[in-house]
Amino acid sequence: MTIEYTDENISMSENTKLDRVNKSDIDTILVSIFQSSYDGIYVADSDGVGVMVNSAYSRITGVESQELLGKNMMTVVKEGLVSESVTIKVLEEKTAQTIIQTVRGKELLVTGNPVFDLNGKITYVVTNVRDISDLNYMKTELLHSKRLTEQYIYEIEELKKRELIHMHLDGIIGQSQEIMKVFHLARKVAKVNSTVLILGESGVGKEVIVNYLHQESDRANKPLIKVNCGAIPKHLLESELFGYEKGAFTGADSQGKPGLFEQADGGTIFLDEIGDMPIDLQVKLLRVLQEFEIMRVGGRKSFKIDVRVISATHMNLEEMVDKNDFRRDLYYRLNIVPIKVPPLRERIADIVPLAFYFLNKTNKKNKLNKRFHHEIIHFFEEYRWPGNIRELENLIERLVVTTDNEEIEMQDLPASMLQGKPRKKTETGKLKEIIANVERKLIKEQMEKSKTTRQAAKELGISQSALVKKMQKLGF
Known part of the structure; x- marks a missing residue:
């Protein structure tokens, strides 16, 4: 391997000039750097033939240099x-590539550059190898879901292409297709003044949608007033919402008090x-929504307000309407644009990113x-989360502050969670799981005997490429 040295491809300090250093010294320096790298490095020429391998590569992979040098990588793959x-991917795409590679049963994070x-032709491909076999939860996410937690996003360039929605509003991160649809609808609705009804179970993050609607609207610089209609005593709710004049009732402020609708004027x-x-009180709210006028308790005249109304509930309002527990006309007025926020058990792709976000927070x-121990990650994805995101956040905070060890394990989970029913699986799902477990057991036993995927594939009666794909799918 011959390398030409020029001022353009060698960086030195100001006190060092190329003509003061002879070529043999530079060779010695570069080879020393090459061999002292903690990461494994493999270099191939423009034909994909191995020309250099450092000792770290052999340490990490267990492959000796003579097994690679002088061989085309196509041959190395065929040999298993x-x-x-x-290297082949880089030569084909002519750009840097990152893959998960299996070498003698060990999984590696491999980047080729x-x-x-000077003519723009590839002369060499330099491959950097890192052992990630110990990072079980990272490996699982990468192979099974193509998700990556915040700690490892910088490691995988390919995940940058993925369309992710990161809504850092009250600690909510979403990347599932289900929540993407919700935010896509919310983005469109935010720019108009239509009344919005947000539906969903307790703890799914309905208030996050409200924050998003307000922040993306033209009212973002105006007040956002939040009212929990179930937390205010019924006899006080009217005066809280619409305000009151002085002397309106016993104990009233002598100056009167503006209501929450007045405080939200111009905003949401x-x-x-x-x-x-x-x-x-629903009757009075309906009038506000129809006329956008309010009258304080004890007042004699109404006045106009400019406010956008967003409401939310975990109840089934249609059933309440049928039972005459909720006014039908008010329901239709509130339900102009309904936004249904799915529960966490239907947003499986969001569970792990949320878990790591709350862990880091x-x-x-x-x-x-x-x-987290990697078993915790699997459990989180199988658990039903009846309390949704709120339950997940509270659980992680409890685990972080109460566990004695640095690693949070299954034994640290509350007994009630471990006894709970996992997410229901279809009969087809059960059958697939049984088959996967059998395949995983057989492959593991054969790999321990054969050591190479090529030999194991031969013993199992399948092709080497089919075996590698199965191992990746099954999480080896």
């Missing part, structure tokens, strides 16, 4: 020494748990460095 070649000559008012609003808050 590696599952696939990043092309080296171009959020009526949470709208299903708890008394029937008699709690670690930072308490100056700790707790981490």
Whole structure:
């Protein structure tokens, strides 16, 4: 291997000139750097033939240099020494590539970078290898769901292409298709003044949608007033919403008091748990929505307000309407644009990113460095989360501050969670799981005997490429 040295491809300090250093010294320096790298490095020429391998590569992979040098990577793949070649991918795509590669049963994070000559042709491909076999939860996420937690996003360039929605509003992160649809609708609705009804179970993050609607609207610089209709005593709710004049009732402020609708003038008012609003007060709210006028308790004249109304509930308002527990005309007025927020058990792709977000948030808050055992990640995805995001956040904070060890394990979970029913699986799902477990057991036993994927594939009666794909799918 011959390398030409020029001022353009070698960086030195100001006190060092190329003509003061002879070529043999530079060779010695570069080879020393190459061999002292902690990461494994493999270099191939423009034909994909191995020309250099450092000792770290052999340490990490267990492959000796003589097994690679002088061999084309296509041949190395066919022999089953590696599952696939990043060198070939780089030569085909002419850009840097990152893959997960299996070498003798060990999984590696492999990045290949092309080296171009002055004419723009690839002269060498430099491959950097890292052992990630110990990072079980990262490996699982990468192979099964193509999700990556915040700690490892910088590691995988390919995930940058993925369309993710990161809504950092009250600690909510979403990337599932289900929540993307919700935010896509909310983005469109935010720019208009239509009344919005947000539906969903308790703890799914309905208030996050409200924050988003307000922040993306033209009213973002105006007040956002939030009212929990179920938390205010019924006899006080009217005066809280619409305000009162002086002397309106015993104990009233002598100067009177503006209501929450007045305080939200020009902005947005959020009526949470709208299903708890008394029937008699629903009539007055309907008039506000129709005329956008309010009258204080004890007042004699009404006045105009400019406010956008968003309401939310976990109740089934249609059933309440049928039972005459909620006014039909008010329901239609509130339900101009309904936004249904799915429960966390229907947003499986969001569970792990949320879990790591809350873990990092709690670690930072308490100056700790707790981490998850990989079994916890699997459990989180199978658990039904009846309390949704709120339950997940509270659980993680409890685990971080109460566990003794740095790693949070299954035994640290509350007994009630471990005894709970997992997410229901279809019969087809059960059958697939049984088959996968059998395949996983057979492959593991054969790999321990054969050592190479090529030999194992031969013993199992399938092709080497089919075996590698199965191993990746099954999480080896």
